Every structure is written in structure tokens, then in C-alpha cells.
Amino acid sequence: xxxxxxxxxxxxxxxxxxxxxxxxxxxxxxxxxxxxxxxxxxxxxxxxxxxxxxxxxxxxxxxxxxxxxxxxxxxxxxxxxxxxxxxxxxxxxxxxxxxxxxxxxxxxxxxxxxxxxxxxxxxxxxxxxxxxxxxxxxxxxxxxxxxxxxxxxxxxxxxxxxxxxxxxxxxxxxxxxxxxxxxxxxxxxxxxxxxxxxxxxxxxxxxxxxxxxxxxxxxxxxxxxxxxxxxxxxxxxxxxxxxxxxxxxxxxxxxxxxxxxxxxxxxxxxxxxxxxxxxxxxxxxxxxxxxxxxxxxxxxxxxxxxxxxxxxxxxxxxxxxxxxxxxxxxxxxxxxxxxxxxxxxxxxxxxxxxxxxxxxxxxxxxxxxxxxxxxxxxxxxxxxxxxxxxxx
Numbered sequence: 001x002x003x004x005x006x007x008x009x010x011x012x013x014x015x016x017x018x019x020x021x022x023x024x025x026x027x028x029x030x031x032x033x034x035x036x037x038x039x040x041x042x043x044x045x046x047x048x049x050x051x052x053x054x055x056x057x058x059x060x061x062x063x064x065x066x067x068x069x070x071x072x073x074x075x076x077x078x079x080x081x082x083x084x085x086x087x088x089x090x091x092x093x094x095x096x097x098x099x100x101x102x103x104x105x106x107x108x109x110x111x112x113x114x115x116x117x118x119x120x121x122x123x124x125x126x127x128x129x130x131x132x133x134x135x136x137x138x139x140x141x142x143x144x145x146x147x148x149x150x151x152x153x154x155x156x157x158x159x160x161x162x163x164x165x166x167x168x169x170x171x172x173x174x175x176x177x178x179x180x181x182x183x184x185x186x187x188x189x190x191x192x193x194x195x196x197x198x199x200x201x202x203x204x205x206x207x208x209x210x211x212x213x214x215x216x217x218x219x220x221x222x223x224x225x226x227x228x229x230x231x232x233x234x235x236x237x238x239x240x241x242x243x244x245x246x247x248x249x250x251x252x253x254x255x256x257x258x259x260x261x262x263x264x265x266x267x268x269x270x271x272x273x274x275x276x277x278x279x280x281x282x283x284x285x286x287x288x289x290x291x292x293x294x295x296x297x298x299x300x301x302x303x304x305x306x307x308x309x310x311x312x313x314x315x316x317x318x319x320x321x322x323x324x325x326x327x328x329x330x331x332x333x334x335x336x337x338x339x340x341x342x343x344x345x346x347x348x349x350x351x352x353x354x355x356x357x358x359x360x361x362x363x364x365x366x367x368x369x370x371x372x373x374x375x376x377x378x379x380x381x382x383x384x385x386x387x388x389x390x391x392x
Contacts, residue, residue, distance in 0.1 A: 013119065014069035017045040019214050031068075031119060033214040034293075041297060042214055044252070046259035055229055060114065063222050066256050067115060068215070074117035074147045078103050078110035079222055083230065083358065088327040094354035095343050096234075098227065101332060101364035105142045105166070106135075108220060108246060108362050109210070113139035115219035116208045117147045125206040126150060131188045133181055134163040135363055136210045141172035149206075154188045156180055162367050185209070210245055211291055217249045224253020227358060228262045236357035238339040238346070241271040241309075244294030246362070251301045268307040271298055272342040275311040308350075312341040318375050320344075321365060331365035 019028045023040035035042055049055075049065035057063060060079030081102045086092045100108040117140075120128055129152045130140050137153040144151035153167050157176040167174050177187025188209075196202055210216045227234060227250070239247045247269060254266050302309055314334065321337035324330050339359035346352035365372065 013122070015044070016047045016066070016068065019044050031213055031215045033212050033217065041293065044214070044218070046252075046255040049256065049260045051260065052229060052232070052262040057226075057229070060111065060222050063225050066221070066225060066253075067218055068119075070115075070118040070122050072118060072121050073114070074121060074143055075114050076104040076110065076142065076146055078114050080226065084328075084330075086328060086354075089323060091347065092340065092343060092354060095340075096231070096358040097330070097340075098223070098358055098360050099330070100223070100360060100362050101336070105138045106364040106367065107139065108223060108360070109136045109139040110143070111222050112136070112210060112213075112216040112219040113143040115215040116140070116206075116213060117143040117149065119215055120144075120149060120206040120208070121147055123206060124204075126204045127152070128206045128208065129154065129188065129192065130207065131155070131181070131184045131209050134159045134367070137172070138163060138166045138170070140208065141167045141170035144172065145170045152191075154184050154191060156184045160367055160370065162369065211243050211294070216245055217252055220246055220249030221253030221256065223360070224250040224255075225257055226253075227267075228254055228257030231358065232263045234267050234356055234358055236268050236270065236307075236346075236352060238270045238272060238342050238357065238359040240335050240338050240360065240362055241273045241298065242335070242362075243291075244298045246360070247271050247298050247301060248294075250360075251305070266305050269302055269305045270307045270339075270342060270346065271302050271309045272338045273309065273311045274317075274338070275313045308346075310342045310345055312338050312345070316341050318371060321368075322372070322375065325365065330361070332361050333363040333365050333368040334371060336361040336363050336365075 013029060013031060019042035021035035021038060021040055022043050024035060024038045026035055026037050028042055033042055034040065047066050057080060059075065059077060061073050061075060082099050083096050084099065086095045086097065103110040127150045128140060128144050130137060131154045133156060137155055141151050141153060151172040152175060153172050154175045154177050156179050158179050164174055175191065177184045227237065237250060239250060241247060251269060254263070257263050258266060299309065317334040317337045320341045321332050321334050324332060324337060324340060339361065343352060343357065343359055
């Protein structure tokens, strides 16, 4: 008689403070961002960690006191990104720039991916399926490769070719669905239904859509923790709005820092959105169709911290990115430059103190070479996602 195989028991998430629905107060053990009963956001009570003087992090996982516990960590040495001050752009001199494009795959999304893949390993998953407009998918592809998990990325068909090729280089399967994030999400649902109909063991699949997984927030909040740890006197943080998760994540990290005594009060948070114009396609990373629930959440965060919501044009963002490249030597994507444009606006309207302000640069300009080539003029030739000037 063949020996009986015992089913492995999947260890549960070990939360420091479990997610609780902000509306009906239902406690959750799974990493759902939205309550499965009333569909309002799940929140995690602020966590008290070590004293600031006891913190000497060398990796992001040195902030583990503030994260759920996992048996194994999937890491590519993300986090602890550098901060530089603007020196050469005279009217912005002193503004601190948090260089999130120095993360392993070039964006802040790596902070989320390290927790999400650690959770996928905890759940003994062998496949991961996600939907995004680019940066999150790249991170998931890279961290899945590190974890030895198969990844499938479902994306809108109009995202930057360079982003698509990066996913493929990490071994991810890329499926194109629609022209927007919403259409890609619908395509993902149909893809999952097709897998189930084909007899796939769906228990082996993990779905970490960033706007629906609370580990996205828990990983990205490390950005707020780093700011509070290194700059406890900071007064202003300027953040690209995007889907809304980054602003909320930083807010959560700052709450943990305040609970731990690192800072006395929260800095003002400024949310920067894209103004709808004919050139809006130049900034796909910030132009994300949002879940309407996020609009209320982000407005509440901005109001509580005394910040402000701002809009900037895509053309102005792209021009600002070129200025930063030529005068500061930093190649950033237009969506990242939105916060620099916002700093100029706040300087003129509110006399922003540059020395006590930090702007979050979320992504690398290498993902937007076609956009820069179009701005610089000349004919374009797309080769492996890179745009080169072929004018003679």
C-alpha cells in the first residue's frame, strides 16, 4: 500500500494588529484591503515599534516590527532609498528628493512586492496573477522570479513597450486586455474563469492586485517610516496621487512612526494629480482611473494632515523632468516630475519651505524614453521599448 501523503498546513498571517473594517469593525485574517462584508476599507491600528534611537536599518526588513510576520522573506534589497537635495535649480534649491527609482526594479512598488511574494510563499502558491499599468507588474515579475513562482501579468495594451519587455525578461507571461486598468481587471476575471474551466488548480494561484491587497499598503508604508526616521523635523511630503495607495501607505507609515515616538506630529501630505488635457497620455503612471472609494480616503488623509490636492499638466511634468535631468543629473519619469512641479506651485502659493519638504520620485525615466524622444523632436524608431532619434 502506498504511503499516505499528509496535506501541508499553511501557516496563517501573523499580524501585529489585524486588519479591521473601518465601517462594520469586522476583523480579518486574510490580506484583503476591502471588507468582504460591507466593502469599506480595512484598516490596521497604528503599531508601536522600537524607539527611533534603537533603529539602525540596513535592509527594509529591519522594519519588520511594523510588518506582518512571514516564515521566509523574498527580498532583492529593496527600500532604504537615498535622499538628495536639489542644488542647481535655483528656485527649488534645498528641496529633498526621495529617489524611489533606485529600488531594484526602478520603482516604489518593490516595497509592496517583497511582502506580497513572502505571503505567496507562506500560502504555498506556485502561480501569481496580477493586473496593473506597469511598475507593479514589473516588480511582481522580478520578485516572482526570485521566489521561483510563475507569474502572469495582465495589462492594458497601450502601456510603454519598455515596461512590457521588462516583464518578459523576468520570465513573466504578459496578456493584453483592453485600453484601461478597468478593462484589464475585467480581462483578469475572465482569464481566471477560463483557468478554472480548464481544470486548473486555482488553489495554487495568488492574486495581488495592488488596490485590493493590504500588503501593498503595509510594504509601501516603509517609505513613511524611512522619512520619519531620517527626517523627523520634515513638514511637507509631496506625493504623486496615482491610484491612491502610495499616499495612504505613507500616511500609515507616519502614523506608526508617531505611535513609536519618532515624530511629534504628522507632516502635511500633498497629493498631486494629472490635469486632463490633450497631452494626458504623456503621463500614464499618474493617469490611473481610480476606485471612487480612494478619492474620499485620500481627501480625508490630506485634510487630516493639513495638506492640499493639486493638479498639474502632463506637458509641464515632462518639461520639469527634462530640467531635472539636465540640471540635477536625475532621469525620472514624467509622473515623478509631477511632485517637482507641485513644489513650484506650493512655493508660489504657500511659501513652501524647501529645506523642510521632501518630494517622492517614484519611477525611472528609462521607462518613458518614447515620451522624452517625442518632446525632443525628430523621428522615432522603437526598438525593444527604447526610442531613438533617427533624424539626420
